[in-house]
Ligand SMILES: Nc1ncnc2c1ncn2[C@@H]1O[C@H](COP(=O)(O)OP(=O)(O)OP(=O)(O)O)[C@@H](O)[C@H]1O
């Protein structure tokens with residue numbers, strides 16, 4: 058659990074100088090950028106949960122693999138020495154594609170064989186897959202943190218009254234927005250999305266509609282994993298190091314974000330991610346960054362006590 | 378050789394250690410309405426689930442349009458025209474009426490034909506049209522049954538399996554449901570109807586099968602079955 062998002066590339070000028078208002082606006086910008094990364098990861102938890110009622114504990118580790126695929130792709134393209142937006146796009150696609158495949162394999166090899174088994178078996182398997190990816194990551198990638206090449210050299214895009222928006226933050230926000238709108242379109246406007254929503258109610262009835270449920274489940278894993286990979290690249294862009302355990306803490310926090318929004322609810326995951334990112338940023342800005350990680354767990358405990366269905370969740374009886 | 382759209386031979390199925398069907402046989406002639414009746418727990422739903430591919434049988438055969446289909450998954454059978462309208466309606470409460478109907482047509486590519494079928498569903502159940510943008514979970518029980526039937530029609534079934542469509546509905550609604558079943562049949566769709574309301578089911582069927590604890594007790598022309606003293610006593614509410 059040693060991973061924290063370390064200090065980002067480039068300093069935040071507003072945070073250093075500023076009056077109260079500037080500092081606040083800067084924290085707001087930083088918090089939204091951090092929050093949209095949590096939101097991207099949270100979407101994967103919520104998609105898979107919505108369809109399988111499974112908390113995919115390996116999801117944070119898929120995020121980690123995404124960051125590493127991005128690292129290798131960036132090295133292959135010499136993107137660190139000669140960064141271009143095209144290379145950034147290619148790195149992003151490589152990571153998303155690679156993780157979509159990984160998500161597909163995890164579902165096929167680990168979860169699918171347990172379709173008929175009691176739910177608890179699935180949950181334990183998810184923990185097992187998570188441990189497997191973390192340890193495999195240490196063997197394959199080495200246990201030490203690696204430097205993530207600077208895909209987009211840091212510049213301040215614009216600043217107002219001392220608060221600054223960096224190109225990294227703009228890319229984080231822009232990419233997240235595009236992916237979230239794309240996901241919303243997929244789920245609400247396409248035939249496949251309709252099938253996903255049918256499965257979220259009942260697999261059996263969905264199959265009576267002629268929906269190949271196995272394929273839809275596999276597809277859902279691919280989409281969730283690709284979103285996690287995108288988050289992995291965005292983290293790599295903003296913070297310079299990646300390591301095989303880097304998925305643990307963001308994974309847990311994104312899970313908290315998903316629960317906060319109401320797990321299974323797509324907009325809930327986005328809102329939950331933003332709330333968590335903003336509150337972490339505010340807490341570490343105004344109090345101390347030592348409390349930042351505790352905050353997520355505090356929020357989790359508070360939701361479980363006060364509003365277990367989350368902000369947007371339906372109050373369903375759930376037996377996980 | 379046969380003109381049966383569905384034939385079940387010697388079908389057995391179980392849930393863990395509980396055997397629900399013991400060598401059941403049944404057939405549905407092309408274009409017919411056939412009733413499957415029996416007490417609670419007789420195995421009616423299980424039989425439909427095996428036929429529609431939701432449940433694997435332990436042994437026996439299911440032939441649809443003359444082809445062995447008992448190893449095929451449900452979603453493939455829908456494509457072949459075998460559609461199951463499940464017990465308890467099974468509408469998707471999280472989706473609108475329109476989205477439920479679109480799911481019924483999930484396997485179809487023939488947009489123009491599907492649009493015509495949608496019109497036919499609206500004419501069959503005008504109340505669904507009024508409520509097309511409404512969440513299916515907010516519909517009354519009768520409307521949900523209409524939606525479930527309409528959704529099945531959107532798949533263009535050659536054979537429709539219906540599991541207790543009249544369950545829990547008020548008498549006038551039951552009338553309109555049975556009327557719709559007849560109209561659907563007149564369009565050329567064969568129907569295998571499971572009903573608690575044996576009287577009504579037998580009235581509109583040509584053949585009937587009676588299940589008792591997973592075995593076929595009786596079968597034959599529906600008129601004969603409804604005259605059978607054992608059936609009258611057990612299912613038609615008449616003391617012998
Ligand atoms: N999921 C299940 N698990 C275990 N046993 C089951 C399951 N479903 C049905 N059974 C058993 O199988 C037998 C047949 O059940 P089935 O649902 O087919 O009866 P049915 O004729 O449809 O009854 P009803 O009129 O009440 O709907 C019953 O003894 C039932 O308890």
Ligand SMILES: [Mg+2]
Nearest residue numbers: 421422423464
């Ligand atoms: Mg039943």
